[in-house]
Amino acid sequence: MNLEHHFASLGEAFSSKTLIQPLFEQRLVEFNQALASFLSIDIKSSTTKRILNGEETLSASVSMVYAGHQFGGFSPQLGDGRGVLLGEVKGADGFLYDLHMKGAGPTPYSRRGDGRAVLRSCIREYLASEAMAALSVPSSRALALYDSREAVYRETPEAGAMLLRVAKGHIRFGHFEYFFSQGKQAELDQLIEYCLKHYYPECLAADSPLQSMLVEVVKRTARMIAKWQSVGFQHGVMNTDNFSFTGETIDYGPYGFMEDYEPDWVCNHSDHEGRYAFSRQPGVGLWNLNCLMRCFSKHLERDQLISILQCYEAELQSHYDVLMMKKMGLSKAQNVRDLLPTILTLLAKEKMDYTVFFRLLSHLEVDGFTVLLDEVVDRDSLSHWFDRYQTTRLSEGLVWSKVSHDMLLVNPKFILRNYLAHDAIQAAEQGDYLPFRRLLNVLNQPYSEHPESELLAQRAPEWGRSLEVSCSS
Structure with a gap:
C-alpha cells in the first residue's frame, strides 16, 4: 500500500497528528476486493494489515480540523472526532483517493467523546455508500469493516467497530468556514491552492482559477442533490461540515x-x-453553498459570488430533468415537467412505494397497465395519468421494448430499506454476517433481477415502517 501524505503536509494548522487505537480483539469481517484492486491495495500484505490494525505507526496520519453550520447554527470549531486520515493512495485512473478510518479512537476534536464507532453505524455506512455508488451517485466508498469485542457505550453498550472509507477528498465546506471565521487568511489561501492543485487542476488555466473552481463545486453539488432526489435518498444531516468540496456524498x-x-x-x-x-x-x-461563498468574500467581488451561486438552480433542474427523463422513458424534458408533478401527487396520496412504482412502470407494455392499477385505490386518477403518459410516449416515436429495457437500467429493483439494514445489523451483532453480505450483493447490482433474493425487494412489513434513525446511528 503506497500511501502519500499531501494533506498532512499542509501543516498543523489544518490537522493534528492522530494514530489508530486498536479495539479489543478486533477482526476484519468484510473487505471490498474490487475497490482494493482499483487502489492497488493488497490486504494480504503483512504491512498493510499492521497499518490498518493500528499496529504500525504512521508518522503522517492526522485528524482534520474544520467548522460548520449544524442545523443552521454555526460551530466555530469541529473536526474529526473519531476519524483518522491515513493518507492518500493512487487509483487505477491516476487520481489520488483518501483513506480514512472511522471509529479509530479519541482525537483532539472528540469533544469529550470516546472517538469510537459502533458496529450498527459502520454497517449502515458500509451498505449505504456501496448502494449509492451502484446507483451512480457520487459517494465515499467502504473498503473494510472491523468488528471487535470492545463495548462502546451509547444509549446501551454496543459492539465497537471501525470502517475504512475511501473518497476523492474529505475537505468539507466547513474547512473553509473554519479559517475564514478566524480570519486566518494565509491558511485559507493555502487551502484554496491545495484544492486547485489536487481536486480541480483543470481550473488552473482559467483567467480566474478560484472562480472557475467554485463554479464547478456549485455544479457538482447541484448534480449530487439532483441524484439524491431522483433515487429518493435523504441525507438526514445536511450540515456544512457534512458537505464535501469535491461533490461527494459523505x-x-x-x-x-x-x-x-x-x-x-x-x-x-x-x-x-x-x-x-x-x-x-x-x-x-443552496443555503450551504451560500455559506461557502462567504468564505471567499475577500477574494472575489459580491457580484461574482452571486453569479457563481446562480449556476446552482439551473444545473440542478437540468440534471434532474435528464435523470427523470430516463426514469420515465421519455426523451423530452418538457414532457417530464408536464407528467411528473401529477404522478408524484398521486403517489403521495396513495402512499405508494417510490422505487416499486418506477420499477413496475419500467416493465409496462402498451396494454400492460393492470399491474399498476392494482397498486392504488384511486384507479380512475391513475388511469387518466397513464392515458396521458401513453400518448406522450407514442408521440415521441419511441420503441416500447427498447424504452422498457433502458428504464430497467436506471430504475432499481433493490434499495437499502431501513428494515433490511436493521435485520442485517441484528444478525451481525450475533456474529452472523450472511444477511449483511446477501444484502450487499443485491445493492451492488440493484438493477438485476436476483430471483434468489426476491424477498429483499419487498416493501417493509408493518413493524419495519416505524423504525427510527437518529444521529447516534
Whole structure:
C-alpha cells in the first residue's frame, strides 16, 4: 500500500497528528476486493494489515480540523472526532483517493467523546455508500469493516467497530468556514491552492482559477442533490461540515431511502423541525453553498459570488430533468415537467412505494397497465395519468421494448430499506454476517433481477415502517 501524505503536509494548522487505537480483539469481517484492486491495495500484505490494525505507526496520519453550520447554527470549531486520515493512495485512473478510518479512537476534536464507532453505524455506512455508488451517485466508498469485542457505550453498550472509507477528498465546506471565521487568511489561501492543485487542476488555466473552481463545486453539488432526489435518498444531516468540496456524498448517519412517497419525509428522528426533509434538500444545498461563498468574500467581488451561486438552480433542474427523463422513458424534458408533478401527487396520496412504482412502470407494455392499477385505490386518477403518459410516449416515436429495457437500467429493483439494514445489523451483532453480505450483493447490482433474493425487494412489513434513525446511528 503506497500511501502519500499531501494533506498532512499542509501543516498543523489544518490537522493534528492522530494514530489508530486498536479495539479489543478486533477482526476484519468484510473487505471490498474490487475497490482494493482499483487502489492497488493488497490486504494480504503483512504491512498493510499492521497499518490498518493500528499496529504500525504512521508518522503522517492526522485528524482534520474544520467548522460548520449544524442545523443552521454555526460551530466555530469541529473536526474529526473519531476519524483518522491515513493518507492518500493512487487509483487505477491516476487520481489520488483518501483513506480514512472511522471509529479509530479519541482525537483532539472528540469533544469529550470516546472517538469510537459502533458496529450498527459502520454497517449502515458500509451498505449505504456501496448502494449509492451502484446507483451512480457520487459517494465515499467502504473498503473494510472491523468488528471487535470492545463495548462502546451509547444509549446501551454496543459492539465497537471501525470502517475504512475511501473518497476523492474529505475537505468539507466547513474547512473553509473554519479559517475564514478566524480570519486566518494565509491558511485559507493555502487551502484554496491545495484544492486547485489536487481536486480541480483543470481550473488552473482559467483567467480566474478560484472562480472557475467554485463554479464547478456549485455544479457538482447541484448534480449530487439532483441524484439524491431522483433515487429518493435523504441525507438526514445536511450540515456544512457534512458537505464535501469535491461533490461527494459523505458522512452517512441518519440517512434513509424513501419507501412510501412523502415529499416532506424526515428520516432523522433528531430533526424535530424537519429542516432536512426530503423536499427541502435542494434548498438546503443552496443555503450551504451560500455559506461557502462567504468564505471567499475577500477574494472575489459580491457580484461574482452571486453569479457563481446562480449556476446552482439551473444545473440542478437540468440534471434532474435528464435523470427523470430516463426514469420515465421519455426523451423530452418538457414532457417530464408536464407528467411528473401529477404522478408524484398521486403517489403521495396513495402512499405508494417510490422505487416499486418506477420499477413496475419500467416493465409496462402498451396494454400492460393492470399491474399498476392494482397498486392504488384511486384507479380512475391513475388511469387518466397513464392515458396521458401513453400518448406522450407514442408521440415521441419511441420503441416500447427498447424504452422498457433502458428504464430497467436506471430504475432499481433493490434499495437499502431501513428494515433490511436493521435485520442485517441484528444478525451481525450475533456474529452472523450472511444477511449483511446477501444484502450487499443485491445493492451492488440493484438493477438485476436476483430471483434468489426476491424477498429483499419487498416493501417493509408493518413493524419495519416505524423504525427510527437518529444521529447516534
